[in-house]
Amino acid sequence: MTQKKLHPSVLKFKEFVKSNPKIIKEVRDGKATWQELYEDWYLLGEEDQRWDVIGTEKSTDTEPNKESKGDWMANIMGMVKKMDPNQMQTHINNLSQALGAIQGVISQFQGGNSAPGSSKPPEGPKHPFGFRKD
Template sequence: MDVQHLDPTVTAFKEFINGHPKLLKEIRKSGKSWQEYYEKWVLLGEDDSHWAQYKEESSKVKEDKGEEKNFELMSQLMKLTENFDINKVQGQVQQFSNTISTIQEVISQYQQTKKPSEPVKDPFNWFRD
């Protein structure tokens, strides 16, 4: 059905639903008919306190909470980095690198000894039993 042929109240209800995403989820989850919610909307109106539970927090409030979390995370990160001794970290990384190199050498030597050597092809032994 084309949007132009819808009743204006139905169009207004669709806009109301789009403004209340939690209500949309509730309708889909509960399996109740759209008609029930439409009738409540017509009877109670848009501004009734019943609909407040379905209204999502404004993006400004969410944005503020996100900024607070980012600030807390950055302050915790700064506290952790204050206690780092770069020379110790660099020494540990160097030691770890040396350990990995040693392990690679051992594996390489093990693979070389594991390979079977090819028999020597002696052309003079072709006709011997």
């Protein structure tokens, strides 16, 4: 398999990114895209203040992350306390009915019973009495 030769400016940008790993974190966090960073690097150069700002954000970001890792369980417990049990029961019942309807449709396509082990009694004639109008 042949590799494409990259443009020299792209190779220089890759070297710049390797020397500044905080840029990778910015992309992974969704704060910027590679295209945006490349364009900024190409237009502004390596000595621009933008790259220094990324470095300072990295150092100030470490403290809130430690707190947020410890607080996620407290946040979940707070949400559980705020839940209305009657509303949750209603949602669970609706979900159960929807799943039952989906199972019914699937069983119709398969031609089998709606659930294994539950057999319907044989159906009799539609009209048990054979009365006819005169």
